Amino acid sequence: MATRRPKYGAHGDDKTKLKSTRTLTACCQEHLGMGPERFLLLRRMSVLPRDLRHATPIEMTVTEIATRYGFWQFDRLALEHKALFGE
Numbered sequence: 778m779a780t781r782r783p784k785y786g787a788h789g790d791d792k793t794k795l796k797s798t799r800t801l802t803a804c805c806q807e808h809l810g811m812g813p814e815r816f817l818l819l820r821r822m823s824v825l826p827r828d829l830r831h832a833t834p835i836e837m838t839v840t841e842i843a844t845r846y847g848f849w850q851f852d853r854l855a856l857e858h859k860a861l862f863g864e
Contacts, residue, residue: 821846822861 805813828842840851848854858864 818857819861821848822858825858 802812805811805816809816811819825842825846825848828837828845829839832842843851843854
């Protein structure tokens with residue numbers, strides 16, 4: 778029986794993955810002026826306050842909203858938020 782590959786995700790050998798990573802990083806740097814990790818962090822940080830403003834405590838907690846966007850270390854989240862937004 779043949780093994781099935783996942784529909785999404787990184788496939789191929791290590792050389793292909795490395796080339797794809799380098800290409801992604803180079804494209805992000807060229808078009809966004811930052812690497813992909815930094816862009817994703819800034820994107821997640823920008824949508825988090827919106828969801829926090831619109832949620833009621835009965836619907837969702839701050840912890841649930843933060844973890845939805847991949848923030849697990851809340852002390853680091855608070856420091857990053859203060860550094861970015863001065864709040």
